[in-house]
Amino acid sequence: MFSIGQLAKSAGVKPPTIRYYEEIGLIAPIERTEGGQRRYDHDGLARLAFIRQARDLGLSIAMIRDLISVGENRDAPCARAHELARTHLDLVRARMLRLQKLEAELARIAGAADEGVAETCQVLAALADGAPSPPDASDSGRIRSSKAA
Amino acid sequence: MFSIGQLAKSAGVKPPTIRYYEEIGLIAPIERTEGGQRRYDHDGLARLAFIRQARDLGLSIAMIRDLISVGENRDAPCARAHELARTHLDLVRARMLRLQKLEAELARIAGAADEGVAETCQVLAALADGAPSPPDASDSGRIRSSKAA
DNA sequence: TTAATCTCTCTAGTAACTAGAGGTTCAAGG
């Protein structure tokens, strides 16, 4: 039997986070003491560890919820879990591409600052570079990177 | 003179986003019409473009605010801008490392699902692997991914 | 002039927590 604090320490999260997970239906204590305090068993610990691990890997709560229900529903789980992993892998790769571009850009910017003549700082100009085209009726479609990295 | 909609279209954002930027003090219209509608000039457009560009590169609003004030204050700007870019570059590189690990992990997971015997799905087990560090009082530096990717 | 399209403000919602107030319970020591 673990208190919420022990569980929290084991999984490397804070107690409020566990309460939050409970509130959104990810994890529940096996019981409460007479006084109303939460008590967890090893299953609870494992579950929290799983959630934490998945979060640290960058999975969203929604995805974790999905994985958990897949795990509990032993009917046709594997294909679904596989699909989830794949989807997330795609997301991650897209993110990495964006970050790589960003890294190059920032390196350029920092470099510009290094080399720049003291008086004319290039950093801001560098940042402004590659900015959007001026207002123009031909609006077609500007691609927003939306859900930023 | 641009309306908020024209500005939005030019910069690839939605009007509410511009109002939001105004609310938090990033950008303001040069004037309002008699009827109270916002009007912007080319400076406004440039500023919004700058903000958008920086956001797309992953900079936080706080950092952008900093850069803007640096840009407006022509005293000792370059060192500061340089510092900001460097800081952000470090952040980005740390993020990329995490994402690389994540990518490997997910590839492994997806692979496990591919190869897995149909009955024993390895995905969930794979996710649970490499779980948390054991409970430990010296909890000083657990690196939480906090401000997620 | 009229209709269509914008725009206005305001409120509330999103993700994934974190922080704090004010009060209760638990476990250990005397």
Added chain:
DNA sequence: CCTTGAACCTCTAGTTACTAGAGAGATTAA
């Protein structure tokens, strides 16, 4: 047994960077 102090409880509100919608007023083209 009783007290202390740490841990726990619930609840509200704040964070970041927006997005969505309601209901009303402004602008513009035909």
